[in-house]
Amino acid sequence: MSKKIEPTSGKPRIAIAGATGRVGSTLTSLLASDPVDVVALTRRPDAARLPEGVTAAAVDFDNPKTIADALRGADRLFVSHGSSLQQVANEIALIDSAVAAGVKHITKLSSIGPATRLYPLAWHTEIEAHLSRQPIASSVLRPSAFADILSRRAGGQVSTGSWTGAAGEGRVNFIDTRDVAAAARVALLEDVYPDSQRVYHLTGPRAWTMPQIAEELSNLLGHPVVYKSRTLDQERTALLAAGLSPFVTDLFVGLDQMFRDSALGETTSTFEELTGKPPRTLQQWLSENIEVFRK
Numbered sequence: 001m002s003k004k005i006e007p008t009s010g011k012p013r014i015a016i017a018g019a020t021g022r023v024g025s026t027l028t029s030l031l032a033s034d035p036v037d038v039v040a041l042t043r044r045p046d047a048a049r050l051p052e053g054v055t056a057a058a059v060d061f062d063n064p065k066t067i068a069d070a071l072r073g074a075d076r077l078f079v080s081h082g083s084s085l086q087q088v089a090n091e092i093a094l095i096d097s098a099v100a101a102g103v104k105h106i107t108k109l110s111s112i113g114p115a116t117r118l119y120p121l122a123w124h125t126e127i128e129a130h131l132s133r134q135p136i137a138s139s140v141l142r143p144s145a146f147a148d149i150l151s152r153r154a155g156g157q158v159s160t161g162s163w164t165g166a167a168g169e170g171r172v173n174f175i176d177t178r179d180v181a182a183a184a185r186v187a188l189l190e191d192v193y194p195d196s197q198r199v200y201h202l203t204g205p206r207a208w209t210m211p212q213i214a215e216e217l218s219n220l221l222g223h224p225v226v227y228k229s230r231t232l233d234q235e236r237t238a239l240l241a242a243g244l245s246p247f248v249t250d251l252f253v254g255l256d257q258m259f260r261d262s263a264l265g266e267t268t269s270t271f272e273e274l275t276g277k278p279p280r281t282l283q284q285w286l287s288e289n290i291e292v293f294r295k
């Protein structure tokens, strides 16, 4: 059996692409207390608020040399890219530069869900396939829906007593992004074999329907809240009429389609096995963020 990967020199050097994002910022804070060097890859190093000891490296996806420079000396790379039309090209550029720079282990943030033409899942399928062909170790994290989606979808409406969507009675398992970051930390710190290829399906403790979430919000807010479900076409028309771009509308309606079909409803024990802790509950996330639903 081959030996596990050893750092190029002393402490492992971990590059984080997406360090300013939802999962990446928590992950970067967690790693700042670990015996590793952390470099944050960002398009806007001046705007990036990073923990002490973490260095920023500027990347311009239109200039591959900047990615190569940012990855110089890195042993491991974490990739979390926000949803955008450039996601596939940018992540593939990161992966290719990492392989060329001698990175030994890439951990990619992907998503749980079916094979589909819907974005962003279809993008993740393409990127994962590219990653699978590289001659280095990889770990793919496939989390269920992030709980903070609810602030974007329902916050701002719930104070009127209802919110709308097209999820019907579909069941969705929500995970707290802090738990995704905690799982990413473990995956990144683990010493793996050079040809290791793994995947982790990360979820919260149970699935919820939107009407069940409405009931929970009613209890927390002390006034009735209901979920009003539309058809996918009605939802698309309403989101476009509300001024959302066609890109964001497609993302939201696609997500609701998967919610409606309970396609993101799976519950796994992977988070607890990986971190030794139970995942945070949706009730906890709702209580901590209840102010978002009062506005």
Ligand SMILES: NC(=O)c1ccc[n+]([C@@H]2O[C@H](COP(=O)([O-])OP(=O)(O)OC[C@H]3O[C@@H](n4cnc5c(N)ncnc54)[C@H](OP(=O)(O)O)[C@@H]3O)[C@@H](O)[C@H]2O)c1
Pocket: 017, 018, 019, 020, 021, 022, 023, 024, 041, 042, 043, 044, 048, 080, 081, 082, 083, 084, 086, 087, 090, 109, 110, 111, 112, 120, 143, 144, 145, 146, 147, 149
């Ligand atoms: N939202 C969910 O429910 C969910 C569930 C499962 C999986 N995921 C996956 O998790 C990943 C991260 O999603 P997120 O919404 O949490 O991302 P995010 O935190 O909003 O973004 C992560 C980072 O991507 C970087 N980025 C680089 N180029 C970008 C571009 N052209 N457009 C947008 N961001 C860009 C940004 O860093 P700089 O600005 O510093 O360059 C940003 O901080 C996605 O791939 C998503 O599919 C999401």
